[in-house]
Amino acid sequence: xxxxxxxxATLVQPVGxxxxxxxxxxxxxxxxxxWYRQAAGRGLQLLFYSVGIGQISSExxxxxxxxxxxxxxxxxxxxxxxxSDSGFYLCAWSREIYLPLHFGNGTRLTVT
Amino acid sequence: AQTxxxxxxxxxxxxxxxxxxSCTYDTSENNYYLFWYKQPPSRQMILVIRQEAYKQxxxxxxxxxxxxxxxxxxxxxxxxxxxxxxxxxxxxxxxxAGNNRKLIWGLGTSLAVNP
Numbered sequence: 001x002x003x004x005x006x007x008x009a010t011l012v013q014p015v016g017x018x019x020x021x022x023x024x025x026x027x028x029x030x031x032x033x034x035w036y037r038q039a040a041g042r043g044l045q046l047l048f049y050s051v052g053i054g055q056i057s058s059e060x061x062x063x064x065x066x067x068x069x070x071x072x073x074x075x076x077x078x079x080x081x082x083x084s085d086s087g088f089y090l091c092a093w094s095r096e097i098y099l100p101l102h103f104g105n106g107t108r109l110t111v112t
Numbered sequence: 113a114q115t116x117x118x119x120x121x122x123x124x125x126x127x128x129x130x131x132x133x134s135c136t137y138d139t140s141e142n143n144y145y146l147f148w149y150k151q152p153p154s155r156q157m158i159l160v161i162r163q164e165a166y167k168q169x170x171x172x173x174x175x176x177x178x179x180x181x182x183x184x185x186x187x188x189x190x191x192x193x194x195x196x197x198x199x200x201x202x203x204x205x206x207x208x209a210g211n212n213r214k215l216i217w218g219l220g221t222s223l224a225v226n227p
Contacts, residue, residue: 043203043217044157059214090157100147101215103157 002027006091006104013111019064019078021107023091026072031093033074034101035066038088050074086111114139116206118218125194126226132179133189133221135204143209146180146187151220152200160202163187165209194225 006023013019025031035047046059048066056066063082067075074091091104115138125131137146148160163171163180170178175195179188191198204218 043219044215046214088155092157100159100162101149101157102159106155106157108155 002031002093002102004091004093004102004104006107008107009105010108011110013081013109015083015111016080019076019081019085019109021076021089021091021109023074023076023104024072025093028072028093028095030071031095033068034092034094035064035074035076036090036092036103038090038106040087044090048076081111083111085109114141114206114208114216116204116216116218118202118204118221120221121219122222122224124224124226125191127194127196129194130190130192131194131223133191133202133204133223135187135189135218137185137187137204137206137216139185139206139208141208145207145209146178147205147207147215148176148178148187148189149203149205150198150200151203152197157203161189191223196225196227199223199225 003026032051034049036044037047038044048056048058050056050068053068053071064078086109089107092101094101117136119134144165146163150158150160161171161173161176161178163178170180175192177190201220201222203220206216
């Protein structure tokens, strides 16, 4: 069966510090991978998605970037965090583009 | 623009009873997909049920079923025999089956199942 791992579960970082969140999928090959952000009391906002190694599509302009160095690895990064980057970040995968999504457990990021 | 509206920010239900969560959407497309996701306090997002717009039969998954009214653009979720573990945030989501296959999310309904 397929599983998705996302870490860390919680993270507190100062403004201006770098960020690296990692997500890996097991049990499948060539998954479509996604990074979502969920702000408090809000729905989900798609940040990035990837259909293959090195292929990244950005949905919204922002302080964040994503990379896919391996088939089942998806990394969310920032060179300098802003206060507005605080939120709950969810990694997800799917067999078909966008449909349906299987989510990781999420990372709670607090920028102080 | 396509939108998804969940008009009930919070709901509560007694254990073993039935509750219905509402969702409406706006689209000019004919082919699309609809989803209900559940996010319990653990924060993991879990797919509950999905519906293809071309199917007239309402989707069912154990205690969860939907009432899909295509003409009314309504996609409500019914939870039967509610259990304490059903306490969660429930999100309705829409996806166009065409080229622009992006998930559009509602803002969610917080459901509390009371003992």
